[in-house]
Amino acid sequence: MSFLDYAPAPESTAILNLRPEYGLFIDGRFVDGHGKAFDTISPATEKTIARIATADAHDVDLAVAAARRAYEGTWSRLSGVDRGKYLFRIARLVQERSRELAVAESLDNGKPIKETRDVDVPLVAAWFFYYAGWADKLDHAGLGADPRSLGVAAQVIPWNFPLLMLAWKIAPALAAGNTVVLKSAESTPLTALLFAEILQQAELPDGVVNILSGAGDTGATLVNHPDVDKVAFTGSTSVGRAIARSVAGTQKKLTLELGGKGANIVFDDAPIDQAIEGIISGIYFNQGQVCCAGSRLLVQENVHDEVVERLKARLSTLRVGDPLDKNTDVGAINSAAQLKRITELSDIGEQEGAERWSPECSLPEKGFWFAPTIFTNVSTSHRIARDEIFGPVLSVLTFRTPGEAIAKANNTPYGLSAGIWSDKGSRVLAVADRLRAGVVWANTFNKFDPSSPFGGYKESGFGREGGRHGLAAYLAPALRQAPGSVPVYESLVEAPAAAESLAMEPAAPSLGTASDPAPAPTASEGNVR
């Protein structure tokens, strides 16, 4: 026998206690939806997991109304300390149920269990722990004393990291004192619904978080709802554009986290074995269905052949198959539609003259699968070097000098992520400084931490998630009368101004707001709508 044909080590689905049908989670309860229900399937087997309700306009109304009631009646009146307690409780419950969540996520999304177990779910807990800590420290969020929450946040999340994106959206929103209506992605509604059960378990006040399922039109109805104060969207650039258009002219605050075509730059002095690992995790992590994926590999020309040779050797050891097997490195593509897009763009790459290579690997017959693929001889004008493929497809380009690397890396309508591989610290810093990307990783890739802001330039969106900046996206500065004159609207971003205003107010209210049930500005702001 071959040792490398590891015996199957599937994670058991027995831990799941799924219902055959799921409704919408509105006002603390699961209720029937009025749209046409749909089946959520496992992309690895195409088997139905559960029947899921769809929210129509009426359901969206109910959910937004519930969130508004909860905002005005409960959540905005709670002290930061108490909001933090709920968030800590949610974080602990996520940890307690981590195995179950990991299995459900793998089943519904198609990504390998080792990723959901070791990356997604631990990060979800980390996000809630992190923002739980912020809930009573909003004075330090960079907006001056007593920043206001915004009200009801409408949040629409993608299918590539269903539970993690939920955490990125819900944790800061709740910490800042907002209530939430979240719409999960059509192909991955499952873990959001399990999360709703966790909210019930945590006894979060009714209506503070409402979770809707449905397709794009449900999302559109939600973000266009007149009683929504904040819109946060993660997904494709085209949908993001439509949202920006529809939100324009309203009072809604907007955060968009959209597509990307990240450059992973490998210099000739890179730690070569780790660079290979970084390239692999940059593009094959989550089957490349990552907005910040390092889908464009820029290799210094003098090491191109060696890098490609090593990359191919390493690629041949990746295990493609059952997402629930603990030894699987690359799982299934999330949907038939996504598989079609990846297949089409890859075919175009071939037609345009790039050289296509995949390791030998047998793919399961049922389900949506795409072998990890490398394109060499790619030019900057090829579509596979410009369009976001959102799949396990790497385009390899070359450069000769750092200047050329920077120019090529920046030559994209996107600007979400980039990676630099070099043993020379000064070069890493100099290049990072000139890359127009929201995240630049040095000698690593696809690393996330709740304390680090994440977001894009240009067509990759605006606003930041994570860290203090991610919190500020759900806050507005306090509205207050400056001594004897017009209201002062503090600058959103300029720290010095915020510091001055703090200094101006020696008698700022105490940090603990426990004895201050409903800060007046917040409540009145709510009533205006």
Next chain:
Amino acid sequence: MTIDTASAERAVAPAARAIEVIGGDLTEKSLRRYLEGIPGVDAVGLEQRAAGLGTRSIKTTSKAWALDRIIELIDLTTLEGADTPGKVRSLVAKALVPDAADPSTPRVAAVCVYGDMVPHAVRALGSAHAAGGDTGINVAAVATAFPSGRASLEVKLADTTDAVRAGADEIDMVIDRGAFLAGRYGQVFDEIVAVKEACRRENGSSAHLKVILETGELNTYDNVRRASWLAILAGGDFIKTSTGKVSPAATLPVTLSMLEVVRDWHRLTGEKIGVKPAGGIRSSKDAIKHLVTVAETVGEEWLQPHLFRFGASSLLNDVLLQRQKLRTGAYSGPDYVTVD
């Protein structure tokens, strides 16, 4: 340290591999330039990769195969100041019959002892002594003023010759870490070449040479990688992590970085070099992580005694317990394996 230009230009001992790879005019300078041109190692990335390999889930038939193979790859070791002929006989008995309750248990690859214990080991093995052959058990001896290596070259060579004459099939030498850290690569190189020469027997055959880098004293992965190249260039048949007398000894990232060198050497020359992590691997779980790392880095064919070994003493009993568990479905306990 000032660089002695005379010694920088001094030709180091000829070693066929180094001449082939670096070029005919092998000098301290050319050796240094070659070693310093090797790409660096990013510690965070290396450790992350090792941790990733450590999460492989090896179950049922794969686990059964792995446990047996681990036994076949063990250099069962006793390296104590208190070693006696009796202790060595007892070690050999365990090597021959690891699990008295299960005759299907494979034998270990070798016993590893101090040089003066070699005759006792050879005698105890009797007809089971493989003497470098394919069947039976080899005798490995540590040499060259093990574990510190702090002795003159003459003493180190005498130590080696002594063990080979007494019947050692494999010599585990230590490099001069002081010289390495001081940048005297030529000296380290020359010593390995000389010890390799001392491994030669009168009949022209040669004891296998394992070169111990003592990675715990080299401290950085860059040094480990550089020392691995140096040891291979100088003619080592195996590169070995540690003496077991310094902590940390064998860790998974260190073994991984050495395996990467071996893989690159194979790619460069087609030649296969062995790797021996030693010290600190006490559980079956750790050993299985090493097997996974070997298989996924250099390939499965390295999982053979002439290309991979574990230097261990307590590991064997843990593997036997795991083996019993697989067979019977129940955990036994430390009293169901023998203490030697």
